[in-house]
Amino acid sequence: MKPLAFYGQTVTSRLLLGTSQYPSPAILAEAVKASGAGIVTVSLRREGARLREGQDFWGLIRALGVKVLPNTAGCHSVKEAVTTAQMAREVFDTPWIKLEVIGEADTLQPDVFALVEAARILSADGFEVFPYTTEDLVVAERLLEAGCQVLMPWGAPIGSGQGLNNPWGLRAMRAHFPDVPLVVDAGIGLPSHAAAAMELGYDAILLNTAVAKAGDPVAMALAMARAIEAGRTAHLAGPMPPRDMAAPSTPVLGKANLT
Amino acid sequence: METLALLITLNGEPRELAASNLAEALAALDYADAIVATALNGEFVPQRKRRETPLAPGDRLEIVAPRQGG
Numbered sequence: 017m018k019p020l021a022f023y024g025q026t027v028t029s030r031l032l033l034g035t036s037q038y039p040s041p042a043i044l045a046e047a048v049k050a051s052g053a054g055i056v057t058v059s060l061r062r063e064g065a066r067l068r069e070g071q072d073f074w075g076l077i078r079a080l081g082v083k084v085l086p087n088t089a090g091c092h093s094v095k096e097a098v099t100t101a102q103m104a105r106e107v108f109d110t111p112w113i114k115l116e117v118i119g120e121a122d123t124l125q126p127d128v129f130a131l132v133e134a135a136r137i138l139s140a141d142g143f144e145v146f147p148y149t150t151e152d153l154v155v156a157e158r159l160l161e162a163g164c165q166v167l168m169p170w171g172a173p174i175g176s177g178q179g180l181n182n183p184w185g186l187r188a189m190r191a192h193f194p195d196v197p198l199v200v201d202a203g204i205g206l207p208s209h210a211a212a213a214m215e216l217g218y219d220a221i222l223l224n225t226a227v228a229k230a231g232d233p234v235a236m237a238l239a240m241a242r243a244i245e246a247g248r249t250a251h252l253a254g255p256m257p258p259r260d261m262a263a264p265s266t267p268v269l270g271k272a273n274l275t
Numbered sequence: 276m277e278t279l280a281l282l283i284t285l286n287g288e289p290r291e292l293a294a295s296n297l298a299e300a301l302a303a304l305d306y307a308d309a310i311v312a313t314a315l316n317g318e319f320v321p322q323r324k325r326r327e328t329p330l331a332p333g334d335r336l337e338i339v340a341p342r343q344g345g
Contacts, residue, residue: 034345044343059344060312062286062337065305070340074310077341087344095317102319103312103339174345202345224345 020219022166022197023112023144025083027220028054030244031210032085032199033237034224041076043233048080051237055083057114057222059090060104085146087114088134092127097134101143113138114168114201114222116148124174124202128155132162139163148201151185153192160196167193168201168222171213175225177205180212190217207236207243214247215255283334297325300336311340 020027033053038044048056058077063070077084086104091097094117101113117134119127126148132155135145139162147159151169159167169189172178180186181203190198200213201222210221221244230236280293285304294300297320301307313320314337320328330336 034343036343036345038343057344059342060339061342063306063309063311063340064286065309068309068340070311070342071309073343074341089344099314099317099319102321103314106319106321107310107312107339107341 020197022146028052029241030214030220030248031241032057032201032220032222033227034222035073035077036224037228038233041073044228045076045080047227047233047237048082050234051227051241053082053237053241055085056080057085057087057224058108059087060100060107083112084108084110085112085114086110088116090118091116092118094130094134094137097130098137101134101138102141105143111142111144112146113143114146114148125170126150128152131155132158135159135164136162146199151182151189153189156189156193160193166197166199168199170202171200171209172203172205174202176203177226178203179205179209180216183212183216186213186218187216204240207239210240211243211247211250214244215250217251220244281330281332283330283332283336285336286338294330296330297328297336299326300330301325301338304338306338309340311338313338 029052031051031053032055033048033051034057035044086108088097088100091100097117104113115135117127117130118124131147131149135147138145145164146166146168147164148168149155156167172181197219199220199222200218204210204221204223205226213221227233227236227240280291282291292300292303294303316335
């Protein structure tokens, strides 16, 4: 079995964890450790010279010894996303960028037209783009043509915790791109959602709110990691096909006649 | 040469400072040793170009740093 790799970099864990919305920096650090995640997502925000929140946060992340995947969260245009990516490359010293170009404020769904354009510009400039996209196959093709070697379709709207809103579409995407690393990004609320995506054959899961907003984020991080591992193992094991009718699992032959 | 104070917009807020280029501005604003990235009027300015990037009145300067993200 070929190990999972993003842009040639082997990945040790199939869980990518967001770093936002935790009750405290200490709980964030514990949750990352419990999750076993080797990659965490980060962002760039305005830094005040006095408060310097960013410097403390960056110190905490660096101490965890994980890879970072910076995002362009909140960007609504190609220009904003490209400029943010350029700043992220310098600050985080990585060509990786989780490319988000938001098209709709209520659903936070990607503006896929701007996404493809930004992906093309960034790929040509040496970035290794992880596009936050939908399960649309034509958009996915365009992203690959633009230079993306990973695709990250949503499970459901960001932060909604709804799980996989379109399992059929995600299944079609997996079948259509058997050799492209596919990550379900956004919408996961429960370990069962994460396991379901892995059972479909997805390569990894990116989630944040489901862990950060759990009553016990550290315990939920562990539960997610286990669910992802279970789903992956189940996928490799070859799940049975569902049937419409019952079929007894205990042999019928040999049953005593007790009438 | 004396550097005159100029009024710019720093991270969305008006700010007066005495600096003739971006590197001087960061030092004047107390960011000298911080890990930050900069954009001037919506364009990324790499660290190595800060000293050769002049500031003008009315410029919009964004200074960003690592932060929590999903």
